[in-house]
Amino acid sequence: MKTFTRIAVAATLGAVMGTTAMAEGLYAPNLAYRTGPFAATGIPLMNGQADYMNMLNARDGGIGGVMIDFDECETGYSTEKGVECYEKTKGKAIVTQPWSTGITLQVLPKSNIDEIPILAPGYGFSPMADGKVFQWAFNTPLSYWDGASIILKYLQDQGDLSGKKIAFLHLDHPFGKEPLPYLEQKAEAQGFELVPIPVGLKEMQNQSAQWLQIRRERPDYVIMWGWGAMNAGAITEAVKTKFPMENMLGVWWSGHDADLKIVGEDGKGYKSVSWSFPNPDAPVMADVKQHVVDAGNSQSNEEEMQGVFYSRGLVISAILAEGIAVAQEHTGKAEISPADLRWGLENLNFTEERLEELGMTGMVPPFSTSCSNHTGHSGGWILEWDGAKFVKASDLIMPDSEAISELEMAKAQEYAEANAPWPVNEDCEM
Known part of the structure; x- marks a missing residue:
């Protein structure tokens, strides 16, 4: 049919x-x-x-x-x-x-x-x-690990990440911490320095302390895992501190048109990974x-x-x-x-x-x-702010499924053991 x-x-x-x-x-x-x-x-x-x-x-x-x-x-x-x-x-x-x-x-x-x-x-x-x-x-x-993988793949296409410094500006919330296991694993494997910079819920609209740290650290890239008011606050601070917007990339929840319209042309070059368009x-x-x-x-x-x-x-x-x-x-x-x-x-x-x-x-x-794959791992695009709207800046980029799958299985097992007895679908073929 x-x-x-x-x-x-x-x-x-x-x-x-x-x-x-x-x-x-x-x-x-x-x-x-x-x-x-x-x-x-x-x-x-x-x-x-x-x-x-x-x-x-x-x-x-x-x-x-x-x-x-x-x-x-x-x-x-x-x-x-x-x-x-x-x-x-x-x-x-x-x-x-x-x-x-x-x-x-x-x-x-x-x-x-x-x-x-x-x-x-x-x-x-x-x-x-x-x-x-x-x-x-x-x-x-x-998944968030897929998103982190796609961002790193895109950055690798711009040049070897070995010896580079990446600031991870993230909401200090379970959402913001989600990609850390994958990013930490890749930092060790690929030889780049990962600098986590949390943003508290009460600091979303005033991130002067975080951006002062970013100016001191002078990272090659800023990966932003922001949401809600944090996005506009971060983008505004990036423009104010003259951070190169082309070196700032966000997760799909940090790619909201209205946030970028606040800075308009000054936000040109900012990027976000996305699974929708x-x-x-x-x-x-x-x-x-x-x-x-x-x-x-x-x-x-x-x-x-x-x-x-x-x-x-x-x-x-x-x-x-x-x-x-x-x-x-x-x-x-x-x-x-x-x-x-x-x-x-x-x-x-x-x-x-x-x-x-x-x-x-x-x-x-x-x-x-499928029974064993509840995500689908579709791949995503890199979107770029052109000063007025988001446009596609890449072809579809697929995540590093092999590495992510191993991490998924390990962390899923860890979760099940920590929450035992945890029912597992033994009929589900991998």
């Missing part, structure tokens, strides 16, 4: 199941953060996610004839509030979307008991890629405009919809929607369970052909998942 028929086949299931199934819907809550110090980056992501699901509901009657109940529970990016939202929504949810590495780490042990898939696209705990150990967690299509001419954008924006059901605006983060929100909801559709086709049920969705998320296959069918060509690299 061809992939493009998946939604059409699933759509017939809703009719077979009858109106009761259609009325109940599929509850897919989002632990959103439209408030707090990270709101500026959270809002466009949440808008993109919601608009995609609203588009499916309006255009297709949901997925497989079943409407998607895409509820939001506001966390403010607080781990405590996030756990409260998880407990509040888990009763009827088929998925949880924590939207914070801190929340993800708190929810992770609960997943084995509650048996609800955690969908954390491009964030969370990198060893979650090991589906044998983390049966209910998915961080498709790239906006395509204003993509058919999916036209469908969102027709079925959501023109109907007055979007919280976004024209400028935001052209940006990287709104586009990424669309991609994230497309990943979830595809997992639902795959599960429906596999089970023959329109009303799927969390366990069914887990199977769907383990059997994603975003080929170029499938992306074209979804109207998302060029918006995310192809990737696939």
Whole structure:
């Protein structure tokens, strides 16, 4: 059966199941953060996610004839509030979307008991890629270790890193510390000096001390693992201290258009790795405009919809929607369970052909998942700020899968042993 028929086949299931199934819907809550110090980056992501699901509901009657109940529970990016939202929504949810590495780490042990898939696209705990150990967690299509690998590969293409100094400016939070095991391993192997420079939550908007240290250290490169208000603070300080912007690279959460627009031309040359890219001419954008924006059901605006983060929100909801559709086709049920969705998320296959069918060509690299591979390791692009917008500055760069896989397995085993007894899926082939 061809992939493009998946939604059409699933759509017939809703009719077979009858109106009761259609009325109940599929509850897919989002632990959103439209408030707090990270709101500026959270809002466009949440808008993109919601608009995609609203588009499916309006255009297709949901997925497989079943409407998607895409509820939001506001966390403010607080781990405590996030756990409260998880407990509040888990009763009827088929998925949880924590939207914070801190929340993800708190929810992770609960997943084995509650048996609800955690969908954390491009964030969370990198060893979650090991589906044998983390049966209910998915961080498709790239992990933080993948991102660090792609950045280092790009820098190596600019010249040998041996003897170089790299400052690692990061949020002093589980998110910011995530890539350290991989970066430390590579620093030793490749002979560069890694200088971690943490930014506290209360220092995000005033990083004078951190940038004074950067001026003293005189690093060849600055890798930024920033989020929310930290991004704008760091970019502003870099411009003020005249750090060469072409030598500053961020993770995908540090590549927000609005942050760079604050400095405009002065930010030219700044780079960010990314696993998504906006395509204003993509058919999916036209469908969102027709079925959501023109109907007055979007919280976004024209400028935001052209940006990287709104586009990424669309991609994230497309990943979830595809997992639902795959599960429906596999089970023959329109009303799927969390366990069914887990199977769907383990059997994603975003080929170029499938992306074209979804109207998302060029918006995310192809990737696939499996029982043992819950990430997909899609590869990413280096985006560069040209003074007005982000443009692609590289072809697709694939992560160092062999080294990352070894680290994933070691850290996953370490986590399982530290949290014993930890159930492992012995039926999952590596």
